[in-house]
Amino acid sequence: MSDTHAQTVPFVRDTMLPSAAPPVRESGAIRWLRTNLFSGPVNTVLTLLGALIIWFLVSTFWDWFAHSVWNASSLNECRAIIAATWGEDARGACFAVIRERWNQYVFGFYPVELYWRPTMTFGLLMVALAPVLFSASLSIRRVVLGITAVVTLWAMVVLGAPAGWLIFAAAVLVAGLVASERNISWMLPFSLVYPLLGVWFLWGGTLWGPIFVLVGPLLGWLAWRALSRVSPMLATVVAILVTVLFWLVLAGDAARDAEALLPLSIDAVRSDRFGGFLLSLTIGVAGIALSLPLGIVLALARQSDMFLIKSLAVIFIEFIRGVPLITLLFVASLLLNYFLPPGTNFDIILRVIIMVTIFAAAYMAEVIRGGLAALPKGQYEAADALGLDYWKAQRLIVLPQALKISIPGIVSTFIGMFKDTTLVTFVGLYDPLKSMSDAVRANVEWKGIYWEPFIFVGAIFFLICFGMSRYSMYLERRLQRDHR
Amino acid sequence: QEGSTLAQVKERGELNCGVNTGLVGFAAPDASGNWTGFDVAFCRALAAAVLGDPAKVKFVPTTGQTRFTALSSGEVDVLARNSTWTYSRDTDLKLDFIGVNYYDGQGFMVRSDLGVTSAKELDGATICIQTGTTTELNLADYFRANNMTYTPVNIDSNAEGEQQYMAGACDAYTTDASGLAATRAAFADPETHIILPEIISKEPLGPAVRHGDSNWGDIARWTLNALIAAEEYGVTSRNIEELVRSSENPEVQRLLGTTDELGAMMGLDAEWARRAILAGGNYGEIFAANIGEQTPIGLARGLNAQWTQGGLLYAPPFR
Amino acid sequence: MLVNDQRYRSLTFQVIVFILVMAAAWWLVDNTIRNLALMGKSFDFGFLFQRAGYDIPQTPIPYTADDSHLRASVVGLLNTLIVAVLGCIAATVLGVIVGVARLSKNWLFARLMTVFVEIFRNMPLLLWILIVYAIFTEILPPPNAFRGEAATSGMILFDHVALTNRYTALPTLAMTNDPGSLDLGARITFNWATIAFVVVLVGGWFARRMIASWAQDVQDRTGSRPTTWWMSLAVMIVPSLLLIWYFGLHLEPPTLQGFNFTGGLNVSNSLVALWLALTLYTAAFIAEIVRAGILAVSRGQSEAAFALGLRPNRTMSLVILPQALRVIIPPLISQYLNLTKNSSLAIAVGYMDLRGTLGGTTLNQTGRELEAIVLMMLTYLALSLIISAGMNVFNARVKLKER
Amino acid sequence: MEHIERRIDRSQMTVSDEVAIDIRNMNKWYGTFHVLRDIDLTVHKGERIVIAGPSGSGKSTLIRCINRLEEHQAGHIVVDGVELTSDIKNIDKVRSEVGMVFQHFNLFPHLTVLENCTLAPIWVRKVPRKQAEATAMRFLEKVKIPEQAGKYPGQLSGGQQQRVAIARSLCMQPKIMLFDEPTSALDPEMIKEVLDTMIELAEEGMTMICVTHEMGFAQAVANRVIFMDQGQIVEQNNPTDFFNNPKSERTKLFLSQILGH
């Protein structure tokens, strides 16, 4: 009986069975319901619970939404309309406040006749971002730039932009679209000068200011070119010195003189006119743009094997991460003047941007450090063996990979920072959430209106933040697919 | 002189004026960001006196917590934010109050259906109060002195205080009586709220400047005095041009710079006071336009009448 | 050239940076000194010992307006800690529930939790704080709605708790046999009964541990684990019950007297709203962390456990959780850190935390912004350093051993 | 036969008449995709069955149905006299009789090798720890790595890990062992170690079902080779006939690919 093959019944199938449909209760909607909603007692209870929650939410808020009033000039009028239309006891939303005051929530106290300027600024921002953010996918670029172009131009027309500027914006947008079809990196120079242009569009004043700000690095670069043969380190130091000195000593006067010679200016708008989402976006975008490079530098410093540099970076990062943002904002608004030479006084928005940047940069540094640490040592060695110096190795080999790994973290830092722009309310700036709503409520007509502004502002924040997080997920997936 | 506040303001071409973030009647931005109010008017008058243009003011909204720092750190040149002149603020906080533009006192507002008619009946009540104000200290002192207890509800801004009070989250709202009146006036049903008779403190509200620059202090002080004196002498924004030409009153002539050049003593020109008065009118006009009985705020002059009318306003002589 | 020498290059660079940093620091300090001199102020913490003069609604340790600013600051710090600890606990519980529910096979429930997470993560915390606070003030009834015959609102939980738009009025614990208090000086006292309860609870906890290790021992010897839950329950509860009986502990419901409920503990809405908003907001983040942690344990692990015959709940406790926790704990602790820092938004609802006392009223009444803010930042910094030190210890302990 | 060098002792490899696993007319769908079609399979105690077939043919699914890691939708599976239904009692009974070794080992990385091996005996079989550890050490010796008992899986090589996985299953003293491509994630040197262990098991008379592409192993050890394609059993035979004289076209094609490679 020890024959191994004793029990084998040879079997050969000569006709292959066709694929059959699953039994009824195993397919279609029934199966879906059974497996997804009622697959066991616990699950059934959960489903009922979920349904209960939804029913509760809908039944509580439905009436309120359904009875909303969009056309009224005061809360009392709203209430009167609701009472008249849906009966005395009806409760309803009064979105008329949004309709009446949307501009305040969006533009703050920016001069009404100049609303087109922030509109154009943020429209062109998309063009400037295209080479950076949407570089890989033509179809996405097409959609984003196309929509941006249409919306921006339409909004500018509606807001009464002068024809010259309309043409300018149209030209840039079209250039962006064309470049996007051909080679999006053509837009890089625009992306580089955009920060200065954006500042000029928003705050106005003379164009010579931004121009001379730009001249500084240009001179620095020339100095670097001239000296880099001698010693790259010396050249870098000199270049930075030249730039900073130019900015500090010459740029202001030069801009004033040039303006006197050839006036090139648009209406100036002061910082105290900024408010609402214009303020949030300005702080947010500036903070994002500045905190990334600063965060990279901090992360590299923290990863460096130079003890002193590393310790300084650690102290800085841990300090910033250890204190709440609003204490930093208080520093910006209350203490900064202690630390600067007597009599210096600079713009509160700028100060807030600096603090927000520093705060986000510390978090960014930790995120990027994670990415750096995830890189295998072999990458550094290979770069060394090929003769790349430290900076080239970082720029060409290390950072591209580290940043890619860190994308989710970087984007959530951005999102966190954008949400945190609401905290500027505590230093007397008109954020869209609290200060602006308080300002609106300070008027007799809208006293007592709470929910509608919250919903409006919250919805906009949600759209922007949710959009960013989805975009980062898309980016992550795409980068994963590439290179594999 | 170099580095003085006056020089800085002139150099900048703009006066930085610290105001409330939003208290109707005293300082609040309207839908398009234009500031109006009683304190705002003082800022404009000062700007007119110094810079010749009442529009050259940058209003810096300050909260109860940031106001003094904003002033001492140089962020604002003058603070006109219904702040109470107290000993320690004048000395320890290194501010200089340049006068009183509104004599106020702390009061309580309650719903009339609460059945309370005196502050003495507030034992055990919940009271809304803005943090960082003198009212917070007064309230503590008052209840201790009267052997009563209370629960404070700390709020950050007047708007929030109204919200809490309206919703019944506090039984009483306490702040300066003027503020109470302004708040009550803005209610849909002002009749159902009463302001209790007790005024538990003296609250002389006035603009303040930094300690140490007496010249700038003088300018602010005398701008305020000019507005008060103008009312006393009957100089209004409407008749001022005529008075410049025709006034016989030597005091008025000095005030309007037609005879002595008083302005030069402070580093200003002769017509500084004229411009200050033209900016928004004399004290009485400003009062009437912003918080007077014809406005929704509806404050009576009361203590803030001229001394000649039985009030406390008494501008020192211009000579 | 020194900079071309590998050995000295980094040294040179470091020296340059050090000089620059020192110069910058010196510049800042010099400016500060000059500015202070210009304003005629000094840098001096003497103000902390002056009379504070203001009242604080919630005082974990006795405090009156006559106490010093220092004591006011300590009260503020304790308030910060109270909301932070409560928030961390609640956010963890909710976050774990939501995170697990998001992984549930129940389509509806999982979607609902996704919506919860996305909504709370993508809107500013300040918004949630304001909304929750507004819900409390606008929707709950004021205390006088509980008054009289025609009361429009009633107390809940057998007339022991009243939810009002000012506070939640809870019953107090009263004792018929009060053992008196232990005085720690500085007017900080602990009731002996409290101490007794703490001792009994801690003792009970140790007893529970001993029971568990006894059970383990029995299991090791015989293979079957004795049922111990009732013993654990007993050692935790019976002594406490005895104490309750001995001290004659009972609940005294709050009563409406005058304007407010008295005779109970009134937990102010600013605390509850802040706590709730922090909880909801942080729970959304924790849910994601928990979800990622569980997903990080590969499906193969649970399949292997099932194939060995382990039941799902044992699989969870013996295989999945120990692995998931390693992934979950570090980001969880940084969420605790965030929550603690975010509690400084208490300013929006007038909750008097450290920022509200030291960095708010004290700063404002004394005009010592430099000192107050520096002190406040250092306190927050110390808090976070303590928390992250704890995290590092933990990380080092649980690191997976690899080849 | 590249990995198998030694003579195989067939003395214990007896096939009894008792039925270990009985699968009748079993069908399974993933959604609407018909993965397993009318599977009929009877496994007797002591049989060593190798399942082969192209990727995606349902081999893994089939053996995962046997210990109910996957649910079947039609037909019957009876393991050691217990029918697999949704009754949890039955599932537990079956699972504790059937050991399974996965392609990717699925060791518990947070437990030492010894703890991996004693976990289930202690918690499922309620064996005292001492005894569980003794058993575990016995099986670790059998798979030739007793000295690694205190290490963590992450510290072992792939071959060692897979042998721990086998020992872990054996510690439950199962009547039947399922192997799902136990060597396909291993480096060539390590395959031998694992196959040796499996051969030893076979020599001791364990009932085994093994999905593998190691044809040397199949020829040396199996008493039956089953060829699956498109979710069906296309051919089964004893190894000699299966390899030398395949009947179906598909089998021929498959064998030519796999052996030519």
Next chain:
Amino acid sequence: MEHIERRIDRSQMTVSDEVAIDIRNMNKWYGTFHVLRDIDLTVHKGERIVIAGPSGSGKSTLIRCINRLEEHQAGHIVVDGVELTSDIKNIDKVRSEVGMVFQHFNLFPHLTVLENCTLAPIWVRKVPRKQAEATAMRFLEKVKIPEQAGKYPGQLSGGQQQRVAIARSLCMQPKIMLFDEPTSALDPEMIKEVLDTMIELAEEGMTMICVTHEMGFAQAVANRVIFMDQGQIVEQNNPTDFFNNPKSERTKLFLSQILGH
């Protein structure tokens, strides 16, 4: 000689008198651990040197010292007439003359194969992109994977990746190539491809130092085999004598292990 099948053309394999690398009395410590002890080694242009030795004997460390991936603490290393000191200029010069191929390839995963090959020429040698790409394609053809130029390293097999790594080094047109166990991370089938490439290089007269356990390669190509143990050069000889007639006991032991295996 399992992996080497073809006849090797030795016509170009001439050793010149010029010294390519001169190591004198070199010592290195890791902390207090003495890894390399009194290493003396002169490599002439055109030599093909294989370094063998047990694990941990310091082979990798030695060749990593030659392009200063590790710093030595005593003695002298002169590469192509440039002494390696802490002077960065010298280090840069040496690194651009010495190519290195790592065990784990260390390709840059975010760059295509072509970009991997042109990166260093463009940024270090400042070669115009067009020209760098032409050179790169030439070397990719040489390693027989020109068609993969546009792919990312992650899309290639191990053998292909290692050949890209070789091409990448060659693109810098180095005078000396260092190989650190270039085939030991590869599957057996792929080893051959890489060895072929290395043989071709040798046939063209490249100066090579190669740490490897591929004794077939050593016998076929090397003109000198160096045996290291405990941080010292224990024996060096031409391959024939080295393998057939080892002098030292240690070498014998090592060879018996490695060849018996």
